[in-house]
Amino acid sequence: MKTFENVDVKSVKEAVGLLQKFAGEKKNAAVVGGGSEYLQLMKVRVATPDYIVNLKTIPGLNYIKEDAGGFRIGALTTLAELEEHKGVQEKLLFLSQAAGEAASPQIRNAGTVAGNLCQRPFCWYFRSASHVCLRKGGEICYSVAGDNRYHAIIGGGPSYIVHPSDLAPALVALDAKIKIAGPAGEKTIPLEKFFVTPQVNARRENILGPADIVTEIQVPAPKTGSKGFYYKARERQAWDHAIVSVATVVQSGSGAVRDARVVLGGVAPIPWRVPKAEEFLRGKAIDDAAAQKAAEIALDGARPMKDNVYKIDLAKNLVRQALVASV
Amino acid sequence: MDDKKGKGVSRRDFLKRVGAGSVGAAVISKGLLDAPGADAYPTEAVEPAKGRSIVSLKVNGKAYRIEVQHRQTLAEVLRDELGLTGTRIGCDRGECGACTVIIDGRNMYSCSQLAVWMSGKEILTVEGLAKGDKLDPIQQAFIDHDGPQCGFCTSGQIMSGKALLLRNPSPSEAQARRALSGNLCRCGNYNREVEAVLAAAKAR
Numbered sequence: 298m299k300t301f302e303n304v305d306v307k308s309v310k311e312a313v314g315l316l317q318k319f320a321g322e323k324k325n326a327a328v329v330g331g332g333s334e335y336l337q338l339m340k341v342r343v344a345t346p347d348y349i350v351n352l353k354t355i356p357g358l359n360y361i362k363e364d365a366g367g368f369r370i371g372a373l374t375t376l377a378e379l380e381e382h383k384g385v386q387e388k389l390l391f392l393s394q395a396a397g398e399a400a401s402p403q404i405r406n407a408g409t410v411a412g413n414l415c416q417r418p419f420c421w422y423f424r425s426a427s428h429v430c431l432r433k434g435g436e437i438c439y440s441v442a443g444d445n446r447y448h449a450i451i452g453g454g455p456s457y458i459v460h461p462s463d464l465a466p467a468l469v470a471l472d473a474k475i476k477i478a479g480p481a482g483e484k485t486i487p488l489e490k491f492f493v494t495p496q497v498n499a500r501r502e503n504i505l506g507p508a509d510i511v512t513e514i515q516v517p518a519p520k521t522g523s524k525g526f527y528y529k530a531r532e533r534q535a536w537d538h539a540i541v542s543v544a545t546v547v548q549s550g551s552g553a554v555r556d557a558r559v560v561l562g563g564v565a566p567i568p569w570r571v572p573k574a575e576e577f578l579r580g581k582a583i584d585d586a587a588a589q590k591a592a593e594i595a596l597d598g599a600r601p602m603k604d605n606v607y608k609i610d611l612a613k614n615l616v617r618q619a620l621v622a623s624v
Numbered sequence: 625m626d627d628k629k630g631k632g633v634s635r636r637d638f639l640k641r642v643g644a645g646s647v648g649a650a651v652i653s654k655g656l657l658d659a660p661g662a663d664a665y666p667t668e669a670v671e672p673a674k675g676r677s678i679v680s681l682k683v684n685g686k687a688y689r690i691e692v693q694h695r696q697t698l699a700e701v702l703r704d705e706l707g708l709t710g711t712r713i714g715c716d717r718g719e720c721g722a723c724t725v726i727i728d729g730r731n732m733y734s735c736s737q738l739a740v741w742m743s744g745k746e747i748l749t750v751e752g753l754a755k756g757d758k759l760d761p762i763q764q765a766f767i768d769h770d771g772p773q774c775g776f777c778t779s780g781q782i783m784s785g786k787a788l789l790l791r792n793p794s795p796s797e798a799q800a801r802r803a804l805s806g807n808l809c810r811c812g813n814y815n816r817e818v819e820a821v822l823a824a825a826k827a828r
């Protein structure tokens with residue numbers, strides 16, 4: 298790794314102030330939580346910061362609080378702590394499972410929830426220092442002419458990365474909100490609005506500015522009669538990123554769907570919510586045919602590249618299975 | 625790990641680092657003295673600003689106070705500064721598990737932690753398991769059940785197994801398999817490694 302300065306901060310305010318100062322001085326700075334993702338980028342010199350602002354020394358940012366409104370999860374909560382939390386397991390088992398599906402035990406012990414949502418793509422061109430791709434300020438997305446078996450089939454262009462987080466689709470399906478602290482103060486926005494497509498910004502996956510920090514995730518209490526699932530397809534059983542995943546939350550009553558969320562992972566540059574499939578399901582009794590139809594609708598706009606056509610059928614099948622399981 | 629991919633370049637081959645060595649000139653970054661809120665920040669910590677700090681930590685029950693470069697990983701400091709070479713560096717990027725140590729009771733990749741973050745932490749490495757000449761039950765079980773083949777991954781496997789047993793003294797086979805799932809074994813000796821962890825649980 299290139300030489301840099303690690304700064305331990307004691308408060309969110311101090312972190313934001315430092316980041317603002319570094320940005321003003323045109324210094325290259327980044328925040329780290331567990332460091333489990335960012336250090337890998339530093340080692341291959343895709344990230345070469347002058348300063349890293351270590352958030353782990355901020356007291357009181359690691360918590361899961363439960364009340365009638367739902368759960369509030371502090372930014373520094375680890376994936377393992379989220380997975381193991383009794384209240385989460387009881388009320389939102391599939392969220393605990395999504396956390397448990399991410400990476401490996403060692404990374405779940407170190408990696409934080411905020412870091413998971415803010416992690417950079419695992420695209421092999423992005424992570425190769427010898428490819429100055431669109432995401433790193435270059436001219437082209439190498440996946441277009443290159444090996445694109447793991448790349449986006451939907452919502453891509455001009456960059457075709459897929460969002461690597463397992464938590465993000467599950468949290469978006471739960472209508473979670475994200476709290477962000479920045480120079481202008483704090484704001485809380487729907488997590489869905491946190492992520493941006495490459496059409497909006499080809500270099501970033503989210504709206505965070507250079508001095509913004511994620512401080513909390515808020516998950517509303519599940520509605521009565523609702524069931525959630527997270528299904529992840531991967532190439533092997535031990536740690537691996539999703540090649541396709543799906544998170545569904547279906548609220549049923551009197552034999553019909555009242556409300557539904559269908560969110561795909563591993564197929565698009567952001568967690569890909571499909572409102573058209575959700576609308577189709579509303580008021581229907583889910584049987585095989587309805588689940589199949591919803592799956593078709595969910596993948597309607599897919600435009601695969603030469604090596605990733607397989608993702609379409611895989612995604613349809615996962616959507617169908619999750620919906621059938623929901624009744 | 626790539627056997628299902630069949631043809632073409634594998635993810636792992638592709639990602640092999642392209643000459644990105646980690647040795648570089650000791651460039652000294654600019655100090656933090658003029659940073660905002662500098663008054664809110666203790667001066668001792670600001671003063672050096674050379675990407676170096678003194679860190680106090682405990683390794684295998686022994687207290688150390690050492691100067692580390694901020695860019696040094698815990699794995700590098702354990703091996704190169706403290707001479708604890710039982711912790712291996714395989715991939716150096718959070719994928720193989722050879723560098724697994726236990727930090728405050730949880731197993732983590734020491735290649736993916738900076739040493740400067742270890743201030744106040746208690747670290748257990750494979751060297752800290754035996755009590756004098758008496759091996760820890762998990763070490764004995766790895767010997768009895770032929771846990772190591774080439775042995776490169778073994779200390780990492782043992783530390784993941786140990787971390788599991790610290791939290792769950794009688795794991796099921798599925799739990800043991802999952803607990804070792806962040807430790808790759810190039811020799812493919814997974815069944816023996818799981819067997820050894822289960823045997824160690826019984827031996828306690």
Ligand SMILES: Cc1cc2nc3c(=O)[nH]c(=O)nc-3n(C[C@H](O)[C@H](O)[C@H](O)COP(=O)(O)OP(=O)(O)OC[C@H]3O[C@@H](n4cnc5c(N)ncnc54)[C@H](O)[C@@H]3O)c2cc1C
Pocket residue numbers: 327328329330331332333334335336337352372376398399400401404407408409410411412413414415416417461462463464505509510511512536537538539717718719
């Ligand atoms: C080998 C490997 C396999 C993996 N497999 C999976 C997988 O299958 N599924 C999955 O979901 N993830 C996977 N991951 C990613 C893993 O989950 C992340 O490494 C981890 O969650 C990141 O957390 P962290 O706290 O260590 O983040 P860090 O490494 O500290 O940070 C990651 C990024 O987020 C930013 N960041 C961190 N905290 C904040 C904050 N509070 N506010 C704003 N920005 C912040 C950092 O600047 C950085 O850009 C894998 C990672 C590795 C290395």
Ligand code: FES
Pocket residue numbers: 712713714715716717718719720721722723724733734735736
């Ligand atoms: S050396 Fe740390 S995980 Fe491979």
Ligand code: FES
Pocket residue numbers: 771772773774775776777778808809810811812813
């Ligand atoms: S024993 Fe050789 S790598 Fe595991």
